[in-house]
Amino acid sequence: MVWDLKDVKGKLHLAYDNNSEIEVLKILKDNTFLFYDLFTRKYAVQPIFHELNFGGNFRCDFAWLNDNSSGPEWVLVEIEKPSLRLFKKDGKPTADLQGAIEQVKTWDQYFSQNHGEKRRIFGAVAQFRFILVAGTAEEWKTEHAQKWRVHHHQTSNIQIRSMQTFFDALDVLEKHPEEFWSFEETPRTLSHSRLESYWKNYDYMANWRKILD
Numbered sequence: 544m545v546w547d548l549k550d551v552k553g554k555l556h557l558a559y560d561n562n563s564e565i566e567v568l569k570i571l572k573d574n575t576f577l578f579y580d581l582f583t584r585k586y587a588v589q590p591i592f593h594e595l596n597f598g599g600n601f602r603c604d605f606a607w608l609n610d611n612s613s614g615p616e617w618v619l620v621e622i623e624k625p626s627l628r629l630f631k632k633d634g635k636p637t638a639d640l641q642g643a644i645e646q647v648k649t650w651d652q653y654f655s656q657n658h659g660e661k662r663r664i665f666g667a668v669a670q671f672r673f674i675l676v677a678g679t680a681e682e683w684k685t686e687h688a689q690k691w692r693v694h695h696h697q698t699s700n701i702q703i704r705s706m707q708t709f710f711d712a713l714d715v716l717e718k719h720p721e722e723f724w725s726f727e728e729t730p731r732t733l734s735h736s737r738l739e740s741y742w743k744n745y746d747y748m749a750n751w752r753k754i755l756d
Contacts, residue, residue, distance in 0.1 A: 552713055555567070559625045563624070564623060567622060575729060577712045578712070580708045592735050593605050593735065597654075597664055598657070605622070614754075617665050617668055621647050627640065640677060644701060665742065666742035669751070680707035
């Protein structure tokens, strides 16, 4: 196995206990298998890129391509603090949760208004999928939070997941390491500076750049 599972588990639990977004991001950069649960397709996965900057003021933490037969779907991911407080006593979303959601919405708005930049950064885009990882599984399991998230997913293109998604990936790797052969091909995330070279040298993207021009 290319990853030190015991070391990763210890660091992830420590980052969770410290409520440290910075520590979580460092662990994720070095261990692509932790994204397992967030991939819609688990095999022949494409590389994960970290810290994409765009529009002068925006940055997403991670991004990857789903090279679907229906066209390139780019997944953009925002990571928040593990124990981000989600709801106030009156049941309304906290300013922190609202701010995180609005941040991801600005990405969508930016690329919808800047087609040239979208094409320059990603080569070709049929659609985006946005993922926000925020809060603990325990807080999301309350009845109010579950109802709120169901409504959110019905009315928004931003999928919200809890920190538990990364611990779930650890559990699967322990029990079924054979499931991660595709992630082993690129065990660490890649710098955003390599994104353009990646799609320029991928025939799949060359074809879709002609179709989606």
